[in-house]
Amino acid sequence: MISSIKRFLIGRPLKSTELGEQKLSKTKALAILSSDALSSVAYGPEQILIVLITVGAAAFWYSIPIAIGVLILLTALILSYRQIIFSYPHGGGAYVVSKENLGVIPGLVAGGSLLVDYILTVAVSVSAGTDALTSAFPLLHSYNVVIAIVFVVLITILNLRGVTESASILAYPVYLFVLALFILIGVGIYHIVSEQVSPGLHTPIGTPVAGISLFILLKAFASGSSALTGVEAISNAIPNFKNPAPNNAAKTLIAMGAFLAVLFSGIIFLAYYYGIAPSEKVTVVSQIAEDTFGRNFMYYFIQGTTALILILAANTGYSAFPLLAVNLAKDKFIPRMFTIRGDRLGYSNGIMILGIASVILIIAFKGRTEHLIPLYAVGVFIPFTLSQTGMIIKWIREKPKGWIPKLTINTIGALISFIVMLMFFLTKFTQVWPVLIFLPIIIFVFYQIKKHYEAVGDQLRVSTSELSIPIEGNVMIVPVAGITQVVENSLNYAKSLSPEQIIAVYVAFEREDEKKFEEKWKKWQPDIRLVTLHSYYRSIIQPLTKFIDIVEHKASESNYQVTVIIPQFIPKKGWHNILHNQSSILIRTILLYRRNVVITTVPYHLKK
Structure with missing residues (x-):
């Protein structure tokens, strides 16, 4: 029954030879790997306005120069990650770049x-999508958490079905969202040009x-930079592209950057010209x-596609998290189970762990997007800063042809990323402080796992200097437990192995039962000691x-092996x-921890 349900939800198992068919084309990859970055358009501009509204609606014109600053950072990041794609074509992104150039x-x-950020990607995206949905249907506000969890479960199942299948389904909503926003922006600009929008709704630029202060502007810039989350996902997921993977990944990255910028x-x-103010109940895109x-x-088309892409932006996490986990697992910093491909050739363990962790996070934060975004954004800008710095070290050390422009790009990206990261810590410390707790804990766990694998390797390695006894x-x-066919089956198996001694052990609770069993045993198996x-x-x-321990101690003195044969009916x-x-x-579980005891289970299958 369980197998049938699994087949229905996930589909038939794929052969290893079908792996090539699971690679992504540029069109599908753009939809899957760019959905996180593109979806942040729905809440990135809003984050800028939330900061500026603390000064007053008159300060909204500052959103224009702040947006220009965000676009400069976007350009630097796109160009930088393009260089990372060609320098590290096997994927891994910031982790591989930082490890190889800055250290472990x-x-x-x-x-x-x-x-952690990919877990937050899923939680933030689904929570934001749920917000967009409840903006259009206010009656659903009280069910935010439940709706978000249902979406996470559905996306997890979809990803377990395989990369290609999920990409085929999820590509349509992403492109519909892009089309919807292009229509919105185009019609909005037409209304402005045709003077259908009153100029009195906004404060003129330069007023x-x-x-207003530099601190507030930097805080708004840092908040708006949350729109750049997900830019790094393509560099992590290069192995998912069709050949030539690096070229296809680089082109997809440029296309994503262009869409995101526009x-x-x-x-x-439009938010500035319309004089839109952020609201807790209605999103900025909804108001526009x-x-x-x-x-x-x-209006409902735009809200529907926005909700869809915000929810489906979680798929970027599902695409990048398992591949990053594979790189960490190969280096023995996380469990090896993350390197195993599932029935549909995806790294299903990583997909399921991501889904479970995201649900826990949504419940813990009660689906409140604004509480998750700062933690989410700072988790992105730490690797942004490290990867840019790593590339600076790489160019200085290797000095390849044309390295000066590359160095300049990475230096600009590293400086701006560092400033944004610093601003998050300075202005939103109450929301981002958990980073300072969980990162050291995560690194400690990484090292403990590595230490365990090294210890296991040392103990399992065959050495000619250590001869086994x-x-x-x-x-x-x-x-x-009695005189039954199950016991007889196990005794026959023991006899077939021709051991030096077979000992049957019976545990009695009453003295009368003990004597009766001994008498029956002498008649039934007189040749086997009881x-x-x-x-x-x-x-x-x-x-x-206790008895097994005594026998094992005596047997070890003569270099004898103790084997416990456990009868079990099925x-x-x-x-x-x-x-x-x-x-x-229960017996088998307890004995597994006895160092010098071998456990064998002899099953006896019942017929009715």
């Missing part, structure tokens, strides 16, 4: 930040504003759409393990298991 610890800081600029300009079209089909013989211990143990406290485990139907004590499972 900076690499782990970048990798840890991005892992002096009391109370949409971000257009929304900022309503002022432009009214509450008609186009040969086993001289075998002692079989068979715990028995040891009966009396349990004063009605426990099978304690006397049995019911025909799975639910029948709950009707039985499952003592065999």
Whole structure:
């Protein structure tokens, strides 16, 4: 039944030879890997206005120069990550760049930040999409968390079906969103040019504003830079592209940057000219759409596509998180299970962990996007800064042909990214302080995992200097609960191995039962030694393990191996298991931690 449900939700397993068919074209990759960056247009401009409104609506004209600053940073990041794509064509992004050029610890800081950031990507995107949905349908406000969780579950299942299938489905909403915003911006500008919008709605650019300061402007700039989250995703996901992967990834990155620049600029300009003020109940995009079209089909089309892309922007996290996890797992900093491909050739363990962590985060923050965005943004600008700095070191050290322009691009990107990161810590410390707690913890865990894998490797490595002691013989211990076919099956198996000694062990709770069983055993299996143990406290485990320890100690003196053969019957139907004590499972679990004891389970399958 479980297998049937899995097949229905995820689809048939794919052969390893079909991996090439799961690669993304530029068109699909743009939709999947750019959805996070493009969706941030829906809340990035709003974050600028939220800061400026503290001074007053007259300060909204500052959103124009701030937007220009964000576009400069976007250009530097796009050009820089284009260089990273060609320098590190196997993916890994900021983690690989930082580790190879700055050292292991900076690499782990970048990798840890991005892992957490991709979880935040899913939580923020889905929460923002839910906000857009409830802006259009206010009655749904009280169900924000439930709606967000349902969306996370659906996107997780979709990604478990494979990269190509999810890309085929998710590409349409992304391009519909881009089309909707182009229509909105185009019609909005037409209304402005045709003087259908009153110039009195906004303050003219250059108007002096009391109370404005450099600190507030930098805070607004840092907040607006949250629109650049997701820019790094393409450099992490190069292995997902069709060949030539680096060229296709670079072209997709440029296209993403162009779309993002146009949409971000257009929304900022319309918000300024329309005199839009941020509201807790209605998003800025929703207000612009309503002022432009009214509450008609186009308004709901824009709100619908905005909600969809905000939700589907989570897919960037699902595309990049598993690949980053693979790089960290190959370096033994996180569990190796992240390197295993699932039935549909995707890294399903990474996908499922991402989905679970995102749901926990949504519940913890109650789906409040504004509480998540600062933490989300600072988690991006830490690896931004480290990757740019790593590339600076790379160009200075290697000095390839034409390295000066490349160095200049990375230097500009590193400086602006550092300023933005610093502003987040200075202006929103109460919201971003968890970064200072979880990053050291994550790095500590990384090192503990690495230490464990190295210790395991040292112990498992075959060394000619350490000769193993040969086993001289075998002692079989068979715990028995009665005279049954299950026990007989296990004893026959033990006899077939020709051990030096077979010992059947019976644990009795009453003295009368002990004597009766010994008499029956002599008649049934006179050739096999029976040891009966009396349990004063009605426990099978304690006397049995104590006896096994005694036998093991004596056997080790003669280089004998102790093997415990556990009889176990298997019911025909799975639910029948709950009707039985499952003592065999408990015994096996306890004995697994005995260093010099081998455990063998002999199953006996019931027919009805």
